[in-house]
Amino acid sequence: xxxxxxxxxxxxxxxxxxxxxxxxxxxxxxxxxxxxxxxxxxxxxxxxxxxxxxxxxxxxxxxxxxxxxxxxxxxxxxxxxxxxxxxxxxxxxxxxxxxxxxxxxxxxxxxxxxxxxxxxxxxxxxxxxxxxxxxxxxxxxxxxxxxxxxxxxxxxxxxxxxxxxxxxxxxxxxxxxxxxxxxxxxxxxxxxxxxxxxxxxxxxxxxxxxxxxxxxxxxxxxxxxxxxxxxxxxxxxxxxxxxxxxxxxxxxxxxxxxxxxxxxxxxxxxxxxxxxxxxxxxxxxxxxxxxxxxxxxxxxxxxxxxxxxxxxxxxxxxxxxxxxxxxxxxxxxxxxxxxxxxxxxxxxxxxxxxxxxxxxxxxxx
Amino acid sequence: xxxxxxxxxxxxxxxxxxxxxxxxxxxxxxxxxxxxxxxxxxxxxxxxxxxxxxxxxxxxxxxxxxxxxxxxxxxxxxxxxxxxxxxxxxxxxxxxxxxxxxxxxxxxxxxxxxxxxxxxxxxxxxxxxxxxxxxxxxxxxxxxxxxxxxxxxxxxxxxxxxxxxxxxxxxxxxxxxxxxxxxxxxxxxxxxxxxxxxxxxxxxxxxxxxxxxxxxxxxxxxxxxxxxxxxxxxxxxxxxxxxxxxxxxxxxxxxxxxxxxxxxxxxxxxxxxxxxxxxxxxxxxxxxxxxxxxxxxxxxxxxxxxxxxxxxxxxxxxxxxxxxxxxxxxxxxxxxxxxxxxxxxxxxxxxxxxxxxxxxxxxxxxxxxxxxxxxxxxxxxxxxxxxxxxxxxxxxxxxxxxxxxxxxxxxxxxxxxxxxxxxxxxxxxxx
Numbered sequence: 001x002x003x004x005x006x007x008x009x010x011x012x013x014x015x016x017x018x019x020x021x022x023x024x025x026x027x028x029x030x031x032x033x034x035x036x037x038x039x040x041x042x043x044x045x046x047x048x049x050x051x052x053x054x055x056x057x058x059x060x061x062x063x064x065x066x067x068x069x070x071x072x073x074x075x076x077x078x079x080x081x082x083x084x085x086x087x088x089x090x091x092x093x094x095x096x097x098x099x100x101x102x103x104x105x106x107x108x109x110x111x112x113x114x115x116x117x118x119x120x121x122x123x124x125x126x127x128x129x130x131x132x133x134x135x136x137x138x139x140x141x142x143x144x145x146x147x148x149x150x151x152x153x154x155x156x157x158x159x160x161x162x163x164x165x166x167x168x169x170x171x172x173x174x175x176x177x178x179x180x181x182x183x184x185x186x187x188x189x190x191x192x193x194x195x196x197x198x199x200x201x202x203x204x205x206x207x208x209x210x211x212x213x214x215x216x217x218x219x220x221x222x223x224x225x226x227x228x229x230x231x232x233x234x235x236x237x238x239x240x241x242x243x244x245x246x247x248x249x250x251x252x253x254x255x256x257x258x259x260x261x262x263x264x265x266x267x268x269x270x271x272x273x274x275x276x277x278x279x280x281x282x283x284x285x286x287x288x289x290x291x292x293x294x295x296x297x298x299x300x301x302x303x304x305x306x307x308x309x310x311x312x313x314x315x316x317x318x319x320x321x322x323x324x325x326x327x328x329x330x331x332x333x334x335x336x337x338x339x340x341x342x343x344x345x346x347x348x349x350x351x352x353x354x355x356x357x358x359x360x361x362x363x364x365x
Numbered sequence: 366x367x368x369x370x371x372x373x374x375x376x377x378x379x380x381x382x383x384x385x386x387x388x389x390x391x392x393x394x395x396x397x398x399x400x401x402x403x404x405x406x407x408x409x410x411x412x413x414x415x416x417x418x419x420x421x422x423x424x425x426x427x428x429x430x431x432x433x434x435x436x437x438x439x440x441x442x443x444x445x446x447x448x449x450x451x452x453x454x455x456x457x458x459x460x461x462x463x464x465x466x467x468x469x470x471x472x473x474x475x476x477x478x479x480x481x482x483x484x485x486x487x488x489x490x491x492x493x494x495x496x497x498x499x500x501x502x503x504x505x506x507x508x509x510x511x512x513x514x515x516x517x518x519x520x521x522x523x524x525x526x527x528x529x530x531x532x533x534x535x536x537x538x539x540x541x542x543x544x545x546x547x548x549x550x551x552x553x554x555x556x557x558x559x560x561x562x563x564x565x566x567x568x569x570x571x572x573x574x575x576x577x578x579x580x581x582x583x584x585x586x587x588x589x590x591x592x593x594x595x596x597x598x599x600x601x602x603x604x605x606x607x608x609x610x611x612x613x614x615x616x617x618x619x620x621x622x623x624x625x626x627x628x629x630x631x632x633x634x635x636x637x638x639x640x641x642x643x644x645x646x647x648x649x650x651x652x653x654x655x656x657x658x659x660x661x662x663x664x665x666x667x668x669x670x671x672x673x674x675x676x677x678x679x680x681x682x683x684x685x686x687x688x689x690x691x692x693x694x695x696x697x698x699x700x701x702x703x704x705x706x707x708x709x710x711x712x713x714x715x716x717x718x719x720x721x722x723x724x725x726x727x728x729x730x731x732x733x734x735x736x737x738x739x740x741x742x743x744x745x746x747x748x749x750x751x752x753x754x755x756x757x758x759x760x761x762x763x764x765x766x767x768x769x770x771x772x773x774x775x776x777x778x779x780x781x782x783x784x785x786x787x788x789x790x791x792x793x794x795x796x
Contacts, residue, residue, distance in 0.1 A: 013427040015428055016426065016429060016511070016520070016563075017516075017520070018520065018563065020555060020556035020562075021520070021531070021552045022520075024465055024548050027469050029467075033538075039541040039543075041607060042541060042676055052539055066385065068390060071387070071489070072393050072394045072487055073477035074390070075385070076477050076488060090467065090468070091467075093490045094466075094535075095532065095582060095583060095584070097489075097491065099490075120385055122384070122385075134493065137492075138417075139411035141500055143417065143420050145417040147415070148408075148412070151379050151412070154382070155382075161382075161384055183701075186493065186587070215739070218740070219740065221697075248697055254420060259415075261414060272587075274584040274586055275579070275581055276580070276581060276667070277668050277669045277673060278670045281581070281703060295415060296378045297379070317622070318619070318622075318623050351700065
């Protein structure tokens, strides 16, 4: 920052300390500092507990519990009390918003689990369980949401509670939700994503004042938006035959309202995985759409997700992730077994789509 | 004692059921805070109408251009006043977590105290980009909350067209699969770009993620413009005691069906001990008195499956480092993209190795800043200009590890072929 700007700043403004990412060493459990980079193996004595053994013989137990992610300070303090009274004062969070308590004594594991369960935090989410759903912001805080996130997650995790606490799936099951098609929830074995079905409704009175029109035109993946004069005002118009209702124009131009209580639907996608284990990472595929955005508990969505999980659980072999299972049984059987209709909308026609067509006689009968 | 609660018949239904309820948490906060009473009022309205009511704006802290997500209510009365006036402003501070998201309870309690004082009392561990999200503060309180967080040693993360907050896995701190010091590398890279994090001026967002092994627990391959994924070059290590222990518990059926059959390159074999061959690139270990495992590491793609199933009995080698992939992203605008291998292997166990990675990251971001179109991610830029042009600019030699297969169509002008071959041969001779 240059001197002139500093001098002009009001006296009460504090200059930030541009410290960046903090060192994690001071937050680590002492056993993790001591054995940093020197772990030998781990096992899972029971669901929700990881047991790590270092080359030198030191052991730690990590007890994993589910949280609501959007936590009030009272809940966080309760978790801190548990960490101080039943663990050793150190915790970490996983990428899926589970909390882990780390202890260096096996005798502490059972009392810690009992206290967590008593306080309403389910212990699980390890190994071949259904883990906590990757979480976006939704109506609580997002500026472009088609649905809620915390509520969808709460409603679904109530239904999947037992599968979170057990390790009975063929392999781990990662879920995500996204409250618009930008898909902040990311790739998952099963994902729930908003799918708009109608073009945006434009408030022509506001476009000229609110939207940078060339930016909006450039944002459209199918070039369906063009500048236009409407009622004597500069605005935008949409070629509705081209528009595929992705909603990409809405963030830069809120007067192009894409969200619609009736016509913004939910779609289910399956078979995404990030890990390189066995096959290469995979993108997930759409297998259902048209589900209603039915707050507060989204029962239609829960039914489809639970059904896919149940069929996968019954049919997949050990270590088959959802994508591996479908690779073995094939897509026709996936739709047959889940009872989901295979519609023409599930045949890809986006760029590169020919690679998704079956150019062989590999067909299961 | 706060003002009277609004009726929330929809949200009330999210207090039922066994999973921890964020609604119950919000109601606890609402006992003391009018702010949260009105937040619940607006959220209930969203549940009723199935619409969102927040819009963005411009709120920040002194000295930075990003890192705060401003939210102003759009739910207005007919006279233009906010319908829920106490929650008319509900901004979020994105704060960068320590690598691996480790905390002591003292720090968490300090977070709680300051956010109870300056904010709504709602904190998310963590957002999808990895930030600790301090959700809900008025414009006036954003600076106060930031000053206290900053004095604690925490700093704002990225938002907008900036280098974004990064994530790294639990890694070397508590995982036997870790192939480099994720936390050290994470900090070395991110803290090089503080200006690009705090003062958004890139064509679009740029994300780094750090996973310690190919299990990629940070989902970096499809979520990061630059994914640094740990791997190794030498042989899988073995431990006979743990291998035999595993076999006693799991037996031959599981060894054959769950590991041999699932090895993607079929390099993992089970043989009678007398038929197992040794060799420079071969890992072997007995599982009982008659049978053992033989892995030809030259055919192994480091997928992690057998190492995951037989943790400890099999382990990553000692010549560890990382693969760097560039260009992963989600749907907007051209569809989801995976990262592409750009550096097949880089050693990260010395300061020089980490500096090399930092240098590559700097040159990548410089190139991105100069060449990407507005709102174009790195992966889209590479798709538009072609990988070889990007590699040329980065001064990286092409490598067959970067592709699934060579070109499948003849539509390419190859009159520079002889020169390229000469260059490659000259490099080989010089090496």
